[in-house]
Every structure is written in C-alpha cells, then in structure tokens.
Amino acid sequence: MQGVNVKSEIGNLKKVILHRPGDELLNLTPNTLEELLFDDIPFLPVAQEEHDAFAKILRDEGVEVVYLEDLMAEVLDAKPELRKQFLDQWIYEAGIRTDMYHDIITDYIESNYPGNKEMVMKTMAGINLQELPQKDTHLLVDMVSDRCKLVCAPMPNLYFTRDPFAMIGNGVSINRMYSQTRNRETIYGDYIFKNHPDFVGTPEYYSRNDTFHIEGGDILNINEHVLAIGISQRTEPDAIDHIAHNIFNDETSPIDTILAFNIPVSRAFMHLDTVFTQIDRDKFTIHPGIMGPLTVFEITPDGKGGTKIRERNEDLESVLSEYVGEKVTLIPCGGGDRIAAEREQWNDGSNTLCVRPGTVVVYQRNNVTNDVLYKNGINCLVMPSAELSRGRGGPRCMSMPAWREAL
Ligand SMILES: NC(=[NH2+])NCCC[C@H](N)C(=O)O
Numbered sequence: 001m002q003g004v005n006v007k008s009e010i011g012n013l014k015k016v017i018l019h020r021p022g023d024e025l026l027n028l029t030p031n032t033l034e035e036l037l038f039d040d041i042p043f044l045p046v047a048q049e050e051h052d053a054f055a056k057i058l059r060d061e062g063v064e065v066v067y068l069e070d071l072m073a074e075v076l077d078a079k080p081e082l083r084k085q086f087l088d089q090w091i092y093e094a095g096i097r098t099d100m101y102h103d104i105i106t107d108y109i110e111s112n113y114p115g116n117k118e119m120v121m122k123t124m125a126g127i128n129l130q131e132l133p134q135k136d137t138h139l140l141v142d143m144v145s146d147r148c149k150l151v152c153a154p155m156p157n158l159y160f161t162r163d164p165f166a167m168i169g170n171g172v173s174i175n176r177m178y179s180q181t182r183n184r185e186t187i188y189g190d191y192i193f194k195n196h197p198d199f200v201g202t203p204e205y206y207s208r209n210d211t212f213h214i215e216g217g218d219i220l221n222i223n224e225h226v227l228a229i230g231i232s233q234r235t236e237p238d239a240i241d242h243i244a245h246n247i248f249n250d251e252t253s254p255i256d257t258i259l260a261f262n263i264p265v266s267r268a269f270m271h272l273d274t275v276f277t278q279i280d281r282d283k284f285t286i287h288p289g290i291m292g293p294l295t296v297f298e299i300t301p302d303g304k305g306g307t308k309i310r311e312r313n314e315d316l317e318s319v320l321s322e323y324v325g326e327k328v329t330l331i332p333c334g335g336g337d338r339i340a341a342e343r344e345q346w347n348d349g350s351n352t353l354c355v356r357p358g359t360v361v362v363y364q365r366n367n368v369t370n371d372v373l374y375k376n377g378i379n380c381l382v383m384p385s386a387e388l389s390r391g392r393g394g395p396r397c398m399s400m401p402a403w404r405e406a407l
Helices: 023-027 044-060 068-078 083-093 101-110 116-125 140-142 186-195 237-249 316-324 338-346 365-376
Strands: 014-019 063-068 150-152 165-168 170-173 205-206 219-221 226-231 259-260 276-280 281-286 293-302 309-310 329-332 353-356 359-363 379-383 400-404
Touching: 014 068, 014 365, 023 044, 023 116, 023 365, 044 063, 044 259, 044 359, 044 379, 068 083, 068 116, 068 186, 083 101, 083 116, 101 116, 101 170, 150 379, 165 186, 165 205, 165 353, 165 400, 170 186, 205 237, 205 365, 219 276, 226 237, 226 281, 237 293, 237 309, 276 353, 316 329, 329 365, 359 365, 365 379
Parallel strands: 014 063, 170 205, 226 259, 281 329, 359 379
Antiparallel strands: 014 400, 165 170, 219 226, 259 293, 276 281, 293 309, 353 359
16 A cells, blocks of 8 residues: 555554664663663563564554564665665764764674674664774773663664654655654655655655754644644644644645644643544543643634634633544543543543544553443454553554555
8 A cells, every 4th residue: 555645543454654663672771761761571482472463463463563673774785875864864863973983883793793684673673882883982081981871772662653753634744753752764655755666756745854842742633624733731822823734835735724733742742643533433541630631722824825823712612523524422431530631641531542433443451441442332453462552652652653544
C-alpha cells in the first residue's frame, strides 16, 4: 500500500508503522531517566513480548504492520550513497563535533555493523565509550572519564512512533520535538518520507528544521475537514499557526478547520492523546481531570491567505458534536472515580488505538476504564502492558497509522 491516507481516528485501519523496542532500552540508567523521559527501566525481553502481542493483535485485525527500522534500512538498501550521509548526520546530531571522534565512531560502526538494518538498530541503541577502541586516542577524557559514559545517547522513546512524525490526511508533519532526546528520532522519518518508494512525494506540512515544537501525540484527525491539535507541553501555539498556514495553502487538502485544544502543561498530560482519544463514531474517552481547564480555539482560513481564530466557550461535548456531525458522548477514564481516573490515566487508560469504529486496543492494566468501555458497547482488544507502560505511552502512542479506509 503506497502513500498516506488518514482522514479519521477510527476508519478501518489498514497499515501502521511501529518500532519494536530494542537495545536502546538497555542504555537507560537511573540517572538518565529524567532526561530520556522514562519513569522506570522496562525489562527488555518482556517489553518485546508485549510489543509482539500488540503487533499480533493488529495483524489479526487485518492491519499491515511495518517497522520503522525496516523502512529506514530499505531506504539505505535502495540508495547506498545515503548511508554515509545518514551516519554523518546522526553522529553530528548526537553532539559529536570533533573530527577525531567522528572518525572513531564511523570506523567502529562500519567495521561492526556492515548491514544497513543492524547499523540502523545500532544508531537507535546508542554507543558507550567502553565499546570504542581505546588505542587510538590516549586523550585525557579517556583516562579520567567514566567508562560507561554514553558517547552517542540512545533513543528509548522510538517505540512511541506516534510522535516524531504524524499523518494528516494524505500528508505528513515531520516534527520538531520538544526535548533534545527526541529530536534525533525525526531523522528516520525525514529519510523515509524523502526517499522510500512507499512514501516519497507525500506533502509535508511541517519540517524538522522549523523553529517551534510540535509532536504527533497532539495531532488528531477528526474527519476529512477537521483536525484537532493540542497546545501542550510538547506543542507550541506558534507551531500550530505555522502548520495551519501550510495545510490551508495546500490545494489538495480538504482540511478547512483546525481545533486547538489548550490542555494543562504537565508530565502526566504531555500530549492531547494522553487525555483524549476517539473510540467510535460518536464516542471519545477522556480524562476527567482536563474538563475544567480546557479551552478550544477554532482556526479557519480567512480567505486572504491568512487565518482567523475564534474561541469556543461551549462545553466540550457540544463543540465536538458540532464538528463530528452527531451527538458525542465522552466516556471518562476510571469511570468517574477520581483516584482510578488518575491512576489509569498515568498508565494511558485514555490512550487507545482505534482499529475500526467501536474496536480499540487497550492496556490490560487499566481494568476500571476498560470495564466502562465494555459497558458502553466498545470492543476492547486487550494487550499486556506491565513493561511497555513504564515509558508513559499507550497503544495510540505506540503506533502511527499510514492508511485508514474512508468511513
Ligand atoms: N503520544 C504520546 N502520548 N506519546 C507518549 C510519549 C512518551 C515518552 N516517554 C515521552 O515522554 O515523550
């Protein structure tokens, strides 16, 4: 299946991009957790089993599952001349600015990871000082620094494929990320969208070199015409102004309204999809904790190449019903119990992945919320979640749909 087609959050899912967590999780240590945006260290073999169970659920539902690492390796297999350019860029963006270290790392990778896929996986995992040959250097840094120091940091958040790039209709946003640790993740998407035969030519609404940050967890396709974007810890309002301008000026895009949801800035609510996801034609799950402070702005083209903005003061249900075109029900995470809501939101109880209207993938551990979903007629496909959830993302965060059928 070629190209991108995502014009809703719920249309029959046909193709999705995942990343199977790899050795990058082995490079998490207690004193790097905060910087790397984790709250604990997942046990890798179990995290991988859980992730494989997720992929199997999707395949059993008829979804084509493709992996980020394979797409990137396919780009390099087809265009071998890009391998050096990619490695140079990856080394530079890892913060290596001296020729000597650039050469040591290049030699190390070229001699130990000759295949493209293994090289791609290594760039994701990161490099420790102790892996590199010492004989060449004899520098002070080698004599005194901690031998476990990471020379090239790992990218442990890659299994949240939702965030570094995001499909919008038939186009894509290659994101500029909020945190330093996640900014290198977008290199892969950039190469894939510029070079992979399945994705080349996709209209690009945002570039990783743009100034303001925006992340895919904040981007929700409500329907062909309406896009919702969270203003959050991860997405700046300036980025939304910019992407709105680009989308409205693309004649091929039917999107004529962007709803900006201003959500509180906090670790627990880092993206809009941590508090709000669509699960059926007329149903959304929502974390009750955001209902009070939420404001919604409607952005539309002004007809002169710019945009106009209107603040919507009605309650969320009426605003959504208007754009969805039918009366919407909001189903609270935790079923209205405040403690259960907070506990389960922390473990992504509102972060579901819809595979078709009324059928969603959910984490097993959010049993209170899942019960409420069942009672509302939702078919929950339950996946194991003990280790994956330690990274603070659920089934929606761990998936980037590339193709959904029309509703
Ligand atoms: N779309 C999402 N909610 N993604 C969750 C990402 C979690 C990741 N640890 C981060 O902080 O960036």
